[in-house]
Structures are given as C-alpha cells and as structure tokens.
Amino acid sequence: MKASLETLEQHFATVIAANELSHAYLFVGATNSGKMTLAQWIAQRLFCTNVKDGQPCGECAECRRIEEGNNPDYLVIQRATRTIGVDEIRGLKQELSKSGLEGRQRVFVIQDADKMTPAAANSLLKFLEEPASQVVIILTTTRLARILPTIQSRLQIVTLQSPTLATREQAIQQLGVDSTFSHVLSTTQFSLEDIQGWLEQVDAVQLQQTFWRWLTQILARKDSAFTLVQTQILSTFKEQKLQQLLPDLLLAALSDLFTVKFALNRPLNWTNQQENLQQFANQFSTQQVTALLEIVLGLRSMQEANVSFQNVLEYTTLRLLVVLA
Amino acid sequence: MANKKANRISVTQLKKMSLTDLPPVVLVLGQEQALLDQAKAYFEQLLSPEEQEMNYGRYDLSEDSIGTALDDAASIPFFGDWRVVMLTQPTFLTGEARKNKVDHEFDALIDYLAQPQPSTKLIFWANYEKLDERKKVTKAVEKQALIVDASKLQGYQLTKALQQLCQEQKIQIETAALELLQHRVDDQYTLAAKQLQQLALYVGPGQKITMADVDQVVEQVVDDDVFSLVANTLNGQQRAALTTYRQLLINGNEPIQLLSLITSQVRLLLQTKILRQNGFSQGDIAGQLKVHPYRVKLALQQERQFGLQQLKDMSLELVNLDYQIKSGRANKEQALQLLIIKFSSRNHSQTRK
Structure with a gap:
C-alpha cells in the first residue's frame, strides 16, 4: 500500500512511542517522493531533546545537527558513482558494530541501495540477520526489483507515494525548462537536483535540438545519423547523468511514435512532435514500429554493462537503420 | 658546402676519419642504435684518456643551456691540440613540442656556427628520426655541420651494411642465410648485428653460417604493435x-x-x-x-x-x-x-x- 509522507510520519510516531521500531527498513518510492525526508524525520524523532506530540521540534541542537549532517550517529551513505562496492559496505559494517558515539541509538541510511553490487548486498545480509541492538538501518531505492530477494525478506518494506507528475512537471518548469521538455523529464527517474545540475552545463533547447536532429535522421533512414553521434551528440551529452537521460528521451519519443501509429488514446510525451511523428508513422509498418521500440528497450542494459556511450549509440543507430531499411 | 649530399656521410666513412679530417661541427642524426654506438665509440677514442679529462665536454641540452656549452667550445684546449664538445638532447632542432625549461641562446649558436673555434669539434648528438628543417637554427646547423647518417637502414643499404660488418668481424655467411636473418629480425640492423655475433659463436671460428644455422638460432621477431x-x-x-x-x-x-x-x-x-x-x-x-x-x-x-x-x-x-x-x-x-x-x-x- 502506498502512503503519503504525513501518514507515514504519523505511523512511525506511533511505532516509536510504543518502542516497537524495527531494526531495518527499505523505503521504496519514486525520486522526490520523500524517502530521505522520512529517514531524517525518524532520526530527528529518535534524537530530538524536545519531542512534542510525537513530533521532533526541528529547532533543538540535535534536530539541527541532523539536518546539517553533523551528527555522527546519523550516517548517510550516498554515492555519486554508479555502484556501491563491497568495500564501502565493509566500512559501514565496522561502524555498525560500534555503539553510538553519544551513547544513544544510531541511524544508518544507504541511499539508492539498488546500486549495491551483489557482493556488497550479500555482505550486508549477515548484519541484517543478526542486528546489533540500538541500530536502525534504512535502505532507500527507486527500483524494488533491483534489491536482492534475500535482502528484501529481511527488511520491512515501506512504499512511499510518488509526487504526482503534474506537480513534478511544474517544479521542473520553474527551473526554466519549456513545457514539453518538462513533461518528458517529469516521467524520468531524475531528481530535481539532477536536472538543475544539467541546466547549469547545457542549454535545454540545444539538448532537444541535437537529440531530435539525430532521431529524425535515423527515421529518415539517413546514414549520416551514425556520424552525428560523434560530431554532435557526444559533445552535448557529456555528463554521465545526461548520458543516462538519453535512453529515456529516446524511449519517450519512440513510444510516442507507437501511440501515433496505433492511434492510441493517450497523451504524447513529446507533445510538440505530433506532426513530425505522424509523418514517419505513416511510412512505417506496425512491425517496424514495434521493432524500433524493442531495440531501444535493450539500450539501458548495454549501458549498465559498461559498454561505452558512443558504442551504445552507434550500435543503436545502426540497428534502428537496419529495421527501417 | 651548398650541396646537401656533399656534407652527409655514413658511420663507416666517419670511422675512417682522423681527428684532423673532422670538421669543427658534426651532426649525428638517426635512430639506429648499433650505428649510434659505433659513432659514440669513435668519438670517445678521439682523445687519449689523459686529454679527455681536460678537453672532453658533455652537455645535456635538456638541462644545460647552449650558452654554457658554447663558452666551453670557444675556449682553447688545455695541454693538447683538440677539444671535443658533445651536445646531447638537442630537442630544439626537432619539431617536437618543447618540454624543457631551459632557454637557449640561439643567436649565440648561430654566431658560433658562422665562425667556429678551429681547435674544437662540436658534436650534435641528434638521435631522432628527423629534424624540423624549417627552423632557422636547424638550417644553420645543417649548413655548417658534417652530417653523420645513423638513420634506420633499409633494403639494399641494410644488406650492404651487414656484409661490411661480416667482413670487419671476419664472419662468413651464405647470401641466402643473410636474407633469412634480415627477415627474421624484421630488418632491424641493431638486432641483426647482435644476432650475427651470436651466430658466429654458434658455428665456431672459420665456419660459414648456413640457412639452417639461422633457422635454428634466430627467432622470428613478432610485431607487437x-x-x-x-x-x-x-x-x-x-x-x-x-x-x-x-x-x-x-x-x-x-x-x-x-x-x-x-x-x-x-x-x-x-x-x-x-x-x-x-x-x-x-x-x-x-x-x-x-x-x-x-x-x-x-x-x-x-x-x-x-x-x-x-x-x-x-x-x-x-x-x-x-x-x-x-x-x-x-x-x-x-x-x-x-x-x-x-x-x-x-x-x-x-x-x-
């Protein structure tokens, strides 16, 4: 069952009051659904010196230290890298075996736990099985299926309600992105901070133009799409996060092509490309459209296997061209 | 010495020259290690050990400036007739981007080249494939210097050089065996020269090296590029x-x-x-x-x-x-x-x- 942040806070307030807090939780929810807010709330609730009606005050020294990340008993593991390795978990385990520095409970959070390598996840298992007392460990993830079943079964799973797409879209628009692109971005897994990060580096308009120039050439069956990868896409999509975004943009575009082709009664992602797509949809057979979609769906698994971005894109370009030939 | 070819000689020719024959400026150019070794041995035997102590200067131009070297070159020899100044790493003659921090006084060098000290042999040790001939200083050096060619030997030249080496060292080898040897060492003179000595030891004094010998002793060089x-x-x-x-x-x-x-x-x-x-x-x-x-x-x-x-x-x-x-x-x-x-x-x- 999905619950809103307020309901969950209420729930945890009761649990903590009854002293029935479990030792390990898994927070599942879309980006910006408030997983970290909830984790922080729990830590504050446990450490706050001035709890009122089961709510932390948010003003005392403890609450503020947690908010600023200065409390040694509230530890967040957050990695910008693609994976969380076994060494990092080993370090964490060492921390876990110590009692609280200031003699209380400790709270550990592993953000994006799906990034743990199998080895890392397995090394965590033993701890989850035999918890040291006075420790709460919270794992957060956007993708539940990526967490090992053996881990899942040892945790209490809490599912958070995702913010509605409309709210997210509005928030993205406020960063200065045009309405179509915000709509596309709102359906991706990227957080607002991520998006803000890119906008400082690249121009959103140029990003879309480059992307569509490439895709249009593919759909127009032009071989020059292959060279565009090196001449334009690589220089625009430099950041690693942007490189992860490209499959999403492509998937959104091709699922639009699918929608147009089969005249499905659902709104487009790229609302401004209706005519462009309609024209191509008329030229392609239904098999071709589904085949295109299938190729693009395989793109991310290649990226995750560490095949270089350029290779992935060139490979995809050529395969799409083969389907259309 | 307007004609370019006129001032270019091989290492073999160099070895026959006496100290008096040698012009005041010499440029050794090329990358063939065996030839470079021969040239080096030649320059080192020019002066007697006692003279070397006083009159042999060696400057690494990636560390010393050319000015210091030229001061040495311009001075008169002590207790002897000649002074030999060897300049290694003259990267400024090549097209390579300059990595060293040393500032060279090229004008001083050009002035010196116009009027070199007659009692000094100034040797540029350019173990590079080629020089940047568009540079003013390179032109000046090439114009004045006797160029000793130590570049990679190829084809006919290689065969000739190896035959000569055999003669010098009194090694007898069949023509076909020599061809096989060249093929096995991928036409590298330095390697061939080394292998020839091994082969000579293998067959023993006075014996001729046959194809079978080469086949047994010399391993095929594999391109590892x-x-x-x-x-x-x-x-x-x-x-x-x-x-x-x-x-x-x-x-x-x-x-x-x-x-x-x-x-x-x-x-x-x-x-x-x-x-x-x-x-x-x-x-x-x-x-x-x-x-x-x-x-x-x-x-x-x-x-x-x-x-x-x-x-x-x-x-x-x-x-x-x-x-x-x-x-x-x-x-x-x-x-x-x-x-x-x-x-x-x-x-x-x-x-x-």
Missing part, C-alpha cells in the same frame, strides 16, 4: 594478424582494449565513408569528426576496400562482442580471436605477408 594488429585484421592478413594478436596477449594487453582499438578504426572507416558519400572533402571530414587530417586521409584510402553494408555489419558485430564480453557471455581472448579470424578472412584479394 597494436596498430599493426588493427591494420592486418582489416587488410585481410590473417596470419600476421593472429601472430601479432598472440604476441600482444603474451605482452599482457587486455583483449577489451584491443577490441576497442579495432572498433574505433572501423568506426572511422564507416564515418569517413558516409561523409564522403555525402560529398564532404577530406578537410571537412577531419574538421567535423575532430580527427587528425592524416588519419582521415589514410581512412579514405582504406575505406574503399569495404562496402558500406560490410562496415555497418562489422561495427554492429564489434559492439555486440564488447557487450557480450562485458556481460560475461563470451570468453574475451577466444571471442576476439574468432572475430579477428572472421574479419581478416573477408578480404582475400589482398596479398598475404
């Missing part, structure tokens, strides 16, 4: 490609790395082909792809051996293999070998090595 792996694979020289591949693996190269080199070459071929067919010129292609024009030039020549579809297929196959290897579905050494065999058997029209 990644670029020749790529070239051989794409040019259909299967045998050479496979031997190189094996050698590269023995040397500890990572198959994935080799694969990515092949991928990038195939990518370039495909890109140049597409762009050429779209009417781009060589310069435009280089500009668009941000690739060095010379690489593009070569790619444009090579690209014509392949069909567009063929290159596309190859590119797909390469990336797919990369994915297979990285997701643990293929054994990297074997899979790449298979791919090399496949690619190199596409073009049978090419002659084999």
Whole structure:
C-alpha cells in the first residue's frame, strides 16, 4: 500500500512511542517522493531533546545537527558513482558494530541501495540477520526489483507515494525548462537536483535540438545519423547523468511514435512532435514500429554493462537503420 | 658546402676519419642504435684518456643551456691540440613540442656556427628520426655541420651494411642465410648485428653460417604493435594478424582494449565513408569528426576496400562482442580471436605477408 509522507510520519510516531521500531527498513518510492525526508524525520524523532506530540521540534541542537549532517550517529551513505562496492559496505559494517558515539541509538541510511553490487548486498545480509541492538538501518531505492530477494525478506518494506507528475512537471518548469521538455523529464527517474545540475552545463533547447536532429535522421533512414553521434551528440551529452537521460528521451519519443501509429488514446510525451511523428508513422509498418521500440528497450542494459556511450549509440543507430531499411 | 649530399656521410666513412679530417661541427642524426654506438665509440677514442679529462665536454641540452656549452667550445684546449664538445638532447632542432625549461641562446649558436673555434669539434648528438628543417637554427646547423647518417637502414643499404660488418668481424655467411636473418629480425640492423655475433659463436671460428644455422638460432621477431594488429585484421592478413594478436596477449594487453582499438578504426572507416558519400572533402571530414587530417586521409584510402553494408555489419558485430564480453557471455581472448579470424578472412584479394 502506498502512503503519503504525513501518514507515514504519523505511523512511525506511533511505532516509536510504543518502542516497537524495527531494526531495518527499505523505503521504496519514486525520486522526490520523500524517502530521505522520512529517514531524517525518524532520526530527528529518535534524537530530538524536545519531542512534542510525537513530533521532533526541528529547532533543538540535535534536530539541527541532523539536518546539517553533523551528527555522527546519523550516517548517510550516498554515492555519486554508479555502484556501491563491497568495500564501502565493509566500512559501514565496522561502524555498525560500534555503539553510538553519544551513547544513544544510531541511524544508518544507504541511499539508492539498488546500486549495491551483489557482493556488497550479500555482505550486508549477515548484519541484517543478526542486528546489533540500538541500530536502525534504512535502505532507500527507486527500483524494488533491483534489491536482492534475500535482502528484501529481511527488511520491512515501506512504499512511499510518488509526487504526482503534474506537480513534478511544474517544479521542473520553474527551473526554466519549456513545457514539453518538462513533461518528458517529469516521467524520468531524475531528481530535481539532477536536472538543475544539467541546466547549469547545457542549454535545454540545444539538448532537444541535437537529440531530435539525430532521431529524425535515423527515421529518415539517413546514414549520416551514425556520424552525428560523434560530431554532435557526444559533445552535448557529456555528463554521465545526461548520458543516462538519453535512453529515456529516446524511449519517450519512440513510444510516442507507437501511440501515433496505433492511434492510441493517450497523451504524447513529446507533445510538440505530433506532426513530425505522424509523418514517419505513416511510412512505417506496425512491425517496424514495434521493432524500433524493442531495440531501444535493450539500450539501458548495454549501458549498465559498461559498454561505452558512443558504442551504445552507434550500435543503436545502426540497428534502428537496419529495421527501417 | 651548398650541396646537401656533399656534407652527409655514413658511420663507416666517419670511422675512417682522423681527428684532423673532422670538421669543427658534426651532426649525428638517426635512430639506429648499433650505428649510434659505433659513432659514440669513435668519438670517445678521439682523445687519449689523459686529454679527455681536460678537453672532453658533455652537455645535456635538456638541462644545460647552449650558452654554457658554447663558452666551453670557444675556449682553447688545455695541454693538447683538440677539444671535443658533445651536445646531447638537442630537442630544439626537432619539431617536437618543447618540454624543457631551459632557454637557449640561439643567436649565440648561430654566431658560433658562422665562425667556429678551429681547435674544437662540436658534436650534435641528434638521435631522432628527423629534424624540423624549417627552423632557422636547424638550417644553420645543417649548413655548417658534417652530417653523420645513423638513420634506420633499409633494403639494399641494410644488406650492404651487414656484409661490411661480416667482413670487419671476419664472419662468413651464405647470401641466402643473410636474407633469412634480415627477415627474421624484421630488418632491424641493431638486432641483426647482435644476432650475427651470436651466430658466429654458434658455428665456431672459420665456419660459414648456413640457412639452417639461422633457422635454428634466430627467432622470428613478432610485431607487437597494436596498430599493426588493427591494420592486418582489416587488410585481410590473417596470419600476421593472429601472430601479432598472440604476441600482444603474451605482452599482457587486455583483449577489451584491443577490441576497442579495432572498433574505433572501423568506426572511422564507416564515418569517413558516409561523409564522403555525402560529398564532404577530406578537410571537412577531419574538421567535423575532430580527427587528425592524416588519419582521415589514410581512412579514405582504406575505406574503399569495404562496402558500406560490410562496415555497418562489422561495427554492429564489434559492439555486440564488447557487450557480450562485458556481460560475461563470451570468453574475451577466444571471442576476439574468432572475430579477428572472421574479419581478416573477408578480404582475400589482398596479398598475404
């Protein structure tokens, strides 16, 4: 069952009051659904010196230290890298075996736990099985299926309600992105901070133009799409996060092509490309459209296997061209 | 000495010159180690050990400035007739970007070259393939100096030099055996010279070296250059490609790395082909792809051996293999070998090595 942040806070307030807090939780929810807010709330609730009606005050020294990340008993593991390795978990385990520095409970959070390598996840298992007392460990993830079943079964799973797409879209628009692109971005897994990060580096308009120039050439069956990868896409999509975004943009575009082709009664992602797509949809057979979609769906698994971005894109370009030939 | 060839001699000719014959400025140019060693030995025996102490100067121009060296060169020899000043690392004569921090006084050098000290032998030790002849200072040096050629020997020159070496060292060798030797050492003079001495020891004094001897003693030098792996694979020289591949693996190269080199070459071929067919010129292609024009030039020549579809297929196959290897579905050494065999058997029209 999905619950809103307020309901969950209420729930945890009761649990903590009854002293029935479990030792390990898994927070599942879309980006910006408030997983970290909830984790922080729990830590504050446990450490706050001035709890009122089961709510932390948010003003005392403890609450503020947690908010600023200065409390040694509230530890967040957050990695910008693609994976969380076994060494990092080993370090964490060492921390876990110590009692609280200031003699209380400790709270550990592993953000994006799906990034743990199998080895890392397995090394965590033993701890989850035999918890040291006075420790709460919270794992957060956007993708539940990526967490090992053996881990899942040892945790209490809490599912958070995702913010509605409309709210997210509005928030993205406020960063200065045009309405179509915000709509596309709102359906991706990227957080607002991520998006803000890119906008400082690249121009959103140029990003879309480059992307569509490439895709249009593919759909127009032009071989020059292959060279565009090196001449334009690589220089625009430099950041690693942007490189992860490209499959999403492509998937959104091709699922639009699918929608147009089969005249499905659902709104487009790229609302401004209706005519462009309609024209191509008329030229392609239904098999071709589904085949295109299938190729693009395989793109991310290649990226995750560490095949270089350029290779992935060139490979995809050529395969799409083969389907259309 | 207006004629360029007039002031260029071989190391063998150099060895016959006496100290008095030697002009005041000498430039040793080339990279053939055996020849360089001979030249070095020659310069070192010019002065007697007692004289060397006072009158032999050696300056590393990547650390010392030319001015210091010239001061030494301009002074009169102590207790002797000659002074020898050896200048190593004259990188400023080449086109190489300058890495050293030393500021050289080139004007002083040019002045010195116009009027060298007659009692000094100034030697530039340029163990480089070639110099940048557009530079003013290089022109000045080349104009004044006697150039000793220590560049890589090839073809006829190589055979002649080896024969001469045999004569000097009283080694007898059959013509066919000498040919085999050259082939085995991949036409490297330095290596051949070393192997000749081994062979002479192997057959014993007064004996002639036969083909069978060379076959037994000298091992085939395997090209361990990644670029020749790529070239051989794409040019259909299967045998050479496979031997190189094996050698590269023995040397500890990572198959994935080799694969990515092949991928990038195939990518370039495909890109140049597409762009050429779209009417781009060589310069435009280089500009668009941000690739060095010379690489593009070569790619444009090579690209014509392949069909567009063929290159596309190859590119797909390469990336797919990369994915297979990285997701643990293929054994990297074997899979790449298979791919090399496949690619190199596409073009049978090419002659084999």
